[in-house]
Amino acid sequence: MENYLELIKNSYSGYFNYLIDEVLYWKLDNYFYGLIAISLVVWLLEILFPWRKNQRIFRKDFWFDLGYLFFNFFILNLILLIALSNVTEQLLNDFLNIFGLQLVSIQLFDLSKLPTYLSLIIIFIVVDFIQWNVHRLLHSVPFLWNIHKTHHSVKEMGFAAHFRYNWLEPIVYKTVLYLPIILIGGANLQEIFIVHFITIAIGHLNHANLGWDYGFLKYIFNNPKMHIWHHSKKLPNKYGVNFGISLSLWDYLFKTNHIPSDGRDIELGFHGEKEFPKDFIQQEIYPLKK
Numbered sequence: 001m002e003n004y005l006e007l008i009k010n011s012y013s014g015y016f017n018y019l020i021d022e023v024l025y026w027k028l029d030n031y032f033y034g035l036i037a038i039s040l041v042v043w044l045l046e047i048l049f050p051w052r053k054n055q056r057i058f059r060k061d062f063w064f065d066l067g068y069l070f071f072n073f074f075i076l077n078l079i080l081l082i083a084l085s086n087v088t089e090q091l092l093n094d095f096l097n098i099f100g101l102q103l104v105s106i107q108l109f110d111l112s113k114l115p116t117y118l119s120l121i122i123i124f125i126v127v128d129f130i131q132w133n134v135h136r137l138l139h140s141v142p143f144l145w146n147i148h149k150t151h152h153s154v155k156e157m158g159f160a161a162h163f164r165y166n167w168l169e170p171i172v173y174k175t176v177l178y179l180p181i182i183l184i185g186g187a188n189l190q191e192i193f194i195v196h197f198i199t200i201a202i203g204h205l206n207h208a209n210l211g212w213d214y215g216f217l218k219y220i221f222n223n224p225k226m227h228i229w230h231h232s233k234k235l236p237n238k239y240g241v242n243f244g245i246s247l248s249l250w251d252y253l254f255k256t257n258h259i260p261s262d263g264r265d266i267e268l269g270f271h272g273e274k275e276f277p278k279d280f281i282q283q284e285i286y287p288l289k290k
Helices: 002-024 031-048 062-098 116-140 142-152 159-163 168-183 189-207 215-219 224-230 249-253 280-289
Strands: none
Touching: 002 031, 031 062, 031 159, 031 189, 062 159, 062 280, 116 142, 116 168, 116 189, 116 249, 142 168, 142 280, 159 189, 189 224
């Protein structure tokens, strides 16, 4: 137990020092300024090429969603996710040690033996497919849907809507992703960093006020014209459509794609949204109260 308490303490101090370093010192792989840079670029694209031309630059809940950005991407990591991840890894290691095993002994294959470009593609595809399945669960399991409602409470789409999600949502994703990532071990931090930023950029574009579908690439990559229908208040079935995170490929393969028309002006939200809280704290504790 003492080892775990020390691990939690080191997780907090380590990530706090990392955050301070990210803010104060510029470097090529700076997460803090990298996230801000991606956000500014996509926001500029919204301003230059708006799909909904009557939508304000500072749309409804713009600042509210930016608050979610800093909480979900930085503060939540500090107060919970980093320590939880480190403790989970140590628990798994200790469990395997009972049987004389180590994490490396349960890996199906080692990505470090592959060319960098190939390991990046594998990580990207595997992670995205798992996230697509988790996303479907968020819509079909009642408790998980109560978590996911926060993201669907957006009424005007813009890049910053990508940031609005309940604190429990990344725990769900990370829990499901943990074992598959271990089984395809060998990825270095730089590769994971690159995949993560590609995913963030695509997510920003999916939620942006842009009328793009990327031509024939729409059958591979998720896009604003497809994702707007995922947020539609009126849906063809109970559980939703267009669950793709970065890739639209899974929706076309498993017949969950739905783009009946130009969705530029459709109403966003979900049925029963009037009872959903509007302030940050109440949204964060909503799933637990329900």
